[in-house]
Amino acid sequence: xxxxxxxxxxxxxxxxxxxxxxxxxxxxxxxxxxxxxxxxxxxxxxxxxxxxxxxxxxxxxxxxxxxxxxxxxxxxxxxxxxxxxxxxxxxxxxxxxxxxxxxxxxxxxxxxxxxxxxxxxxxxxxxxxxxxxxxxxxxxxxxxxxxxxxxxxxxxxxxxxxxxxxxxxxxxxxxxxxxxxxxxxxxxxxxxxxxxxxxxxxxxxxxxxxxxxxxxxxxxxxxxxxxxxxxxxxxxxxxxxxxxxxxxxxxxxxxxxxxxxxxxxxxxxxxxxxxxxxxxxxxxxxxxxxxxxxxxxxxxxxxxxxxxxxxxxxxxxxxxxxxxxxxxxxxxxxxxxxxxxxxxxxxxxxxxxxxxxxxxxxxxxxxxxxxxxxxxxxxxxxxxxxxxxxxxxxxxxxxxxxxxxxxxxxxxxxxxxxxxxxxxxxxxxxxxxxxxxxxxxxxxxxxxxxxxxxxxxxxxxxxxxxxxxxxxxxxxxxxxxxxxxxxxxxxxxxxxxxxxxxxxxxxxxxxxxxxxxxxxxxxxxxxxxxxxxxxxxxxxxxxxxxxxxxxxxxxxxxxxxxxxxxxxxxxxxxxxxxxxxxxxxxxxxxxxxxxxxxxxxxxxxxxxxxxxxxxxxxxxxxxxxxxxxxxxxxxxxxxxxxxxxxxxxxxxxxxxxxxxxxxxxxxxxxxxxxxxxxxxxxxxxxxxxxxxxxxxxxxxxxxxxxxxxxxxxxxxxxxxxxxxxxxxxxxxxxxxxxxxxxxxxxxxxxxxxxxxxxxxxxxxxxxxxxx
Amino acid sequence: xxxxxxxxxxxxxxxxxxxxxxxxxxxxxxxxxxxxxxxxxxxxxxxxxxxxxxxxxxxxxxxxxxxxxxxxxxxxxxxxxxxxxxxxxxxxxxxxxxxxxxxxxxxxxxxxxxxxxxxxxxxxxxxxxxxxxxxxxxxxxxxxxxxxxxxxxxxxxxx
Numbered sequence: 001x002x003x004x005x006x007x008x009x010x011x012x013x014x015x016x017x018x019x020x021x022x023x024x025x026x027x028x029x030x031x032x033x034x035x036x037x038x039x040x041x042x043x044x045x046x047x048x049x050x051x052x053x054x055x056x057x058x059x060x061x062x063x064x065x066x067x068x069x070x071x072x073x074x075x076x077x078x079x080x081x082x083x084x085x086x087x088x089x090x091x092x093x094x095x096x097x098x099x100x101x102x103x104x105x106x107x108x109x110x111x112x113x114x115x116x117x118x119x120x121x122x123x124x125x126x127x128x129x130x131x132x133x134x135x136x137x138x139x140x141x142x143x144x145x146x147x148x149x150x151x152x153x154x155x156x157x158x159x160x161x162x163x164x165x166x167x168x169x170x171x172x173x174x175x176x177x178x179x180x181x182x183x184x185x186x187x188x189x190x191x192x193x194x195x196x197x198x199x200x201x202x203x204x205x206x207x208x209x210x211x212x213x214x215x216x217x218x219x220x221x222x223x224x225x226x227x228x229x230x231x232x233x234x235x236x237x238x239x240x241x242x243x244x245x246x247x248x249x250x251x252x253x254x255x256x257x258x259x260x261x262x263x264x265x266x267x268x269x270x271x272x273x274x275x276x277x278x279x280x281x282x283x284x285x286x287x288x289x290x291x292x293x294x295x296x297x298x299x300x301x302x303x304x305x306x307x308x309x310x311x312x313x314x315x316x317x318x319x320x321x322x323x324x325x326x327x328x329x330x331x332x333x334x335x336x337x338x339x340x341x342x343x344x345x346x347x348x349x350x351x352x353x354x355x356x357x358x359x360x361x362x363x364x365x366x367x368x369x370x371x372x373x374x375x376x377x378x379x380x381x382x383x384x385x386x387x388x389x390x391x392x393x394x395x396x397x398x399x400x401x402x403x404x405x406x407x408x409x410x411x412x413x414x415x416x417x418x419x420x421x422x423x424x425x426x427x428x429x430x431x432x433x434x435x436x437x438x439x440x441x442x443x444x445x446x447x448x449x450x451x452x453x454x455x456x457x458x459x460x461x462x463x464x465x466x467x468x469x470x471x472x473x474x475x476x477x478x479x480x481x482x483x484x485x486x487x488x489x490x491x492x493x494x495x496x497x498x499x500x501x502x503x504x505x506x507x508x509x510x511x512x513x514x515x516x517x518x519x520x521x522x523x524x525x526x527x528x529x530x531x532x533x534x535x536x537x538x539x540x541x542x543x544x545x546x547x548x549x550x551x552x553x554x555x556x557x558x559x560x561x562x563x564x565x566x567x568x569x570x571x572x573x574x575x576x577x578x579x580x581x582x583x584x585x586x587x588x589x590x591x592x593x594x595x596x597x598x599x600x601x602x603x604x605x606x607x608x609x610x611x612x613x614x615x616x617x618x619x620x621x622x623x624x625x626x627x628x629x630x631x632x633x634x635x636x637x638x639x640x641x642x643x644x645x646x647x648x649x650x651x652x653x654x655x656x657x658x659x660x661x662x663x664x665x666x667x668x669x670x671x672x673x674x675x676x677x678x679x680x681x682x683x684x685x686x687x688x689x690x691x692x693x694x695x696x697x698x699x700x701x702x703x704x705x706x707x708x709x710x711x712x713x714x715x716x717x718x719x720x721x722x723x724x725x726x727x728x729x730x731x732x733x734x735x736x737x738x739x740x741x742x743x744x745x746x747x748x749x750x751x752x753x754x755x756x757x758x759x760x761x762x763x764x765x766x767x768x769x770x771x
Numbered sequence: 772x773x774x775x776x777x778x779x780x781x782x783x784x785x786x787x788x789x790x791x792x793x794x795x796x797x798x799x800x801x802x803x804x805x806x807x808x809x810x811x812x813x814x815x816x817x818x819x820x821x822x823x824x825x826x827x828x829x830x831x832x833x834x835x836x837x838x839x840x841x842x843x844x845x846x847x848x849x850x851x852x853x854x855x856x857x858x859x860x861x862x863x864x865x866x867x868x869x870x871x872x873x874x875x876x877x878x879x880x881x882x883x884x885x886x887x888x889x890x891x892x893x894x895x896x897x898x899x900x901x902x903x904x905x906x907x908x909x910x911x912x913x914x915x916x917x918x919x920x921x922x923x924x925x926x927x928x929x930x
Contacts, residue, residue: 022867029875030863032809032849036876039808130792204910205813205821205876254811254876255910286814489874489911659870666913667873693818693908701901701914 016501017721020658021508023494025252025487036254037225038209042279045211046075048272049132049282051122051139052292053114056326056361056686057148057161060112060121060141068124068138073131075276077139078123080111083271084240088263090328104170104328108238108267114143115163115326116363117688118292125272125280148361150686152323153300155358163326163359170324171332171357173339175614177411178350183315187306191386194302196752197375197735199295199323199681200674201690202368203698206254207289212269213279215247219519222269223249227256227486228526229518231263235270246270250516256488257671258367259293261528262329290690294366295681297334297357298323301379306350307387311398315350316411318342318379322357322365322372329366331357337372337456339614340412344380345422345454345625346402351411353614361686367528369668373455374675374732381451381736382749395450395740396426399627404454412614418716421651422452422625428649428710429629436631437644443636446644449740450629451733457530457725458621458718461607467535468522471500471543472597477571477582478510484524485536486516490727491660492532496540498656499720503544505568522599530725533656534621535602537720543600554594555585605718622717624724626650628669628733634745636764639757641677641742643703648733649710653717653724665709665730672734674699680754778842782807783851793839797831798822800838801846809849809879813908820907823880824848830887832906849879852886862886865924866917873911881907885921894925 028034065077080086090104110121122139126132147161154160155168162168184190210224222235232246239246253260265282272280284293299322306315320338324331335357342353368374388398403422409415429450439446459465469483481500487493497511514521524536548568555573556563559580566575572582580588589596607618631644648665655661678697682689690696717724735753743749748763748770773794780787782805789804801807801824810833813821817832824833825847852860859867862885872878881904888895888903895903900921901914909917 020870022870025875026867026870026872027859029872029878030849030859030866030882031853032879032882034875035808036811038812039802041803041806130794202910203908205819205874205908206811207813253874255874257910283812286816286819489876491873663870663873663912663916666915667911670913671910692816693814694816698908698910700905700908701918702905704914707913707915 014502014721016498016508017656018654018658021498023491023657023660024497024508025494034252036206037211037223037251038283040211040223041281042211042213045279045281046125046127046272046276047129047132048123048125048268048280049136050120050268051124051136051141053110053117053119053121055114055143055145056117058114058143058145060110060114061144062140062142063122064140065122067140068135071131071135071138073127074135075125075127078109078271078275080107080109083108083238085238086111088234106327115361117686118363119326123268123271125276148686150360150362150683152321152358152360155360156356163361168359169356170328170359171335172612173336173355173614174612175339175351175353175411180315180317180350180352183350184306187314188309189390190304190306191383191390192304193382193386193751195379195382197299197378198753199298199365200679201290201295201681201696202257202259203696204255204257204259207286208260208264208284208293209282210265210269211279211281212273214273214277219245219247220270220274221247221249222266223251224265224269225253225260226250226266227253227260227488227528229484229486229516230523230526231266232518234263235266238267239270239274247519250486253486253488256527257369258371258528261367261526262294264293286693287691290692290696291688292363294325294329294364296368297331297365297372297375299338299375301376303379303383305383305387307391309391311387311391311393311401313346313348313402316343316348318353320355323362324357324359325362325364326359327364329364331365334367334372338376340410340619341373341454342376342380343411344377345404345452347404347408348411353411362683363688369671369728369731370455371529371728377451377453377732378735378753381733382739382751385740385743385749396430399452400426412619413616414618416623418622419714420625421712421714422627424712425625425627425649425651426452428712429627429647432647432708432710433629439633445634445636445745446631447634447741447743447745448629448631449737449744450627451736451740452627453729453732454623454625455729455732456620456623458534458604459529459531461605461618461620462609465525465531465535465604466601467524467539468599468601469496469524469536469539469543470522470597470599471540471547473547473586475583475586477586479504479506481511481513481540482521483513483515483536483540484518484521485532486527488527490664491657492527495533495656495660496536499537499540500544503541503548505570507570530727530729533723534719534725535604537723538602539600541600541720542602543598546598546600547596550594551585551589554589554592555580557592558588622724624650624652624726624729626729626733628737630737630741632738632741632745634742634760639760639764641755641760643673643705646705646707647710648707648730649712650726650729651712651714651724652726653719654713654715654721655711656721656723658711661711661726662709664726666707668730669707669734670699670704672731673704673738675753676735676738677755678703776839778838780805780841780844780846782846783848795838797833797836797838797841801833807848811876811879820884821877821880823883823907825883825887828890830884847883849882852882861927862889862924865920865927869916869920869923871912871916871920877907877909881909881917888921889924889928894929897922
């Protein structure tokens with residue numbers, strides 16, 4: 001079955017959208033000429049570096065910069081007292097009085113207390129990186145170590161050391177839907193499992209970097225590797241200056257995955273440039289990035305699932321405990337995502353869920369592709385496999401029997417209001433599976449596993465999300481798009497050109513997209529939450545439709561043609577027996593006072609904020625569904641897992657650019673496979689032991705198998721041309737698919753990530769013991 | 772502070788002489804002294820491969836080679852693979868056709884390791900290509916399009 005065969009009947013005649021066109025940013029990247037944030041330099045430029053806490057929990061008893069400042073070439077050393085407003089706020093609405101509306105904060109530079117290994121305490125600015133290296137060692141900071149807490153469950157126990165004065169419970173969400181006790185009492189079978197996911201690092205190839213300077217208007221400019229140019233507001237608050245005095249630009253970013261959603265270098269570059277009035281560059285080392293930038297939440301997931309003998313799920317009980325690390329960041333929202341997605345892409349009418357995240361003295365945790373929607377896949381898909389085995393129902397069949405359909409209501413209360421192609425994604429991977437390959441030798445076992453998932457796209461509906469884009473014709477008929485979207489490598493900017501080309505008929509090579517500038521491009525929000533195609537894509541769509549309507553109306557009036565008969569073609573306006581060159585049409589527009597530029601603004605679906613006890617008719621705009629299948633071989637003596645083959649199918653609604661969609665799917669699968677088998681940020685009592693990429697193993701070209709991406713197009717999404725978001729969804733299933741395949745191979749399922757050879761051997765031993 | 776040494780490198784055919792600290796790595800020298808920014812800093816430990824350049828034709832991680840060790844060498848970076856008129860070279864065209872770059876940060880280094888593979892003249896199997904590139908990390912693509920691109924470049928060369 002090809003994607004074309006199951007294209008929705010709503011598919012329109014499209015000429016550019018849907019074409020696998022090389023993205024416009026490819027050429028410069030491959031030529032080596034794309035300049036990333038760390039590639040910019042200025043004459044008279046200074047360099048900045050942070051001094052970070054060497055211990056996870058301590059009182060700061062003494063700070064002295066005298067020796068560092070005395071080093072020739074040191075410009076200044078800044079402590080928290082030197083920061084105009086030394087606070088970064090995190091405000092999460094929706095928590096009830098029990099937890100209190102969350103108004104958490106952290107210091108830009110810690111003044112009297114550090115809460116995690118690597119917390120910034122001082123900022124050193126110097127004429128060269130060599131001077132910096134010398135001076136940072138001379139900043140005297142003394143600590144008095146305090147008891148810390150390093151496990152979220154222990155952090156929530158009575159008497160645990162308090163990470164923050166208001167206690168260690170940072171976020172809590174509950175779902176109580178239907179009659180859970182009745183459902184479990186009536187069930188033919190109940191399966192239970194406990195699953196554990198680990199802290200992982202985004203490990204994009206480009207470590208955090210940027211430059212900052214004051215421009216001729218006295219505006220503070222930051223050109224940084226970021227997913228969010230709108231942090232200019234946070235920077236302004238820190239400096240205590242008007243928002244309009246700060247400009248943030250994101251050049252092409254060398255990977256984000258959520259790790260560049262929170263601020264990284266921004267406040268420090270801003271402080272250094274503001275204080276010295278000189279250009280400054282800051283480049284975090286890989287070691288710094290691994291040490292102190294927020295990670296994916298470790299989660300402990302407890303599931304009980306009740307079902308009828310035919311496999312129908314009757315009830316779910318879910319308990320989630322997540323490690324937030326030392327500061328709030330986006331933890332409460334990540335936990336909310338985990339809660340809303342916890343029952344997977346399946347009907348669940350009777351659900352009791354309790355989710356908590358706790359402060360610890362571990363490195364902070366925050367956004368990471370999937371945003372809490374990923375960890376729970378490992379839980380709910382393990383439960384589906386347990387049920388399938390218990391009841392003797394094939395894995396594909398039990399999933400299809402329980403699959404959400406349009407009109408079904410998620411446990412949180414939100415109805416699914418678009419067509420769900422989950423069953424088609426299951427069929428797609430099964431159709432491609434073929435025969436399971438034989439083992440390559442004795443003491444080897446081959447297994448096949450499957451996992452499906454649901455992942456939202458677009459931001460939480462009470463965040464009043466919007467995106468704006470400006471599209472304008474040049475007088476020569478070429479087209480300029482301005483949109484504040486940061487392009488983090490997913491083709492975010494190029495997709496906008498493709499949408500404009502579709503609507504306006506302008507060839508792709510005549511379109512230029514200016515992006516990621518908080519001052520000069522209309523604000524388009526964050527490149528996070530799988531929202532840019534939905535939001536900026538629709539904004540560009542709207543602007544282009546306005547433009548098209550204007551020029552067709554002007555030409556119709558000018559030529560005495562009925563406007564409904566006219567259309568935009570590459571090169572001009574055409575109608576029955578009529579044609580006008582585009583340049584001439586633009587002159588007509590100007591003569592008739594019709595704008596040849598337009599601003600489109602798209603507003604996301606709206607809804608009320610949730611409270612702790614989750615009940616809402618809408619939390620997210622919409623969802624993307626998919627299914628993965630994995631073949632692997634286990635070495636029964638060493639526990640080594642060799643991936644043989646991987647197929648991933650997602651309904652993307654409409655593939656604006658199939659190459660970009662395929663890239664998102666295969667890349668997310670590889671990243672998910674790293675979490676399944678290899679990656680873990682190792683910590684011991686809060687000390688981050690992961691010092692480099694020689695310890696933190698991300699998949700190499702020899703670890704990743706051939707990945708086949710299957711693109712289904714229901715046309716049902718809320719994005720332009722019926723597109724759904726695809727940035728995050730494909731990272732969810734790999735750990736569950738791998739665990740499922742290992743269970744198929746050896747009979748026991750690994751329930752702790754990453755599934756290292758040691759853990760595989762434990763399963764092999766357990767299987768032997770059970771026989 | 773270390774002593775100052777005068778080093779001459781020929782980078783993509785351009786001969787550059789600078790006096791700079793003897794402790795500078797080849798990567799820092801090429802980026803900060805010569806202003807050639809296509810080799811990227813990714814880890815500083817010779818693990819990720821983003822800084823890979825050809826040094827007298829051999830791929831090296833320029834973050835763990837001292838510039839002083841390279842004195843007199845011919846250095847080739849991704850920009851050195853371009854045709855004389857600035858258009859993409861054959862390997863780069865294959866990367867372009869196969870959509871082998873996403874964020875693009877690993878791409879300059881990946882290209883140099885791939886170029887070194889192709890320079891050998893052999894025809895490599897997909898598994899051998901994967902083995903040959905395993906010192907270059909990519910976090911975006913899942914590697915498939917990159918392997919495809921090297922295969923395509925091999926085929927192109929054979930014709």
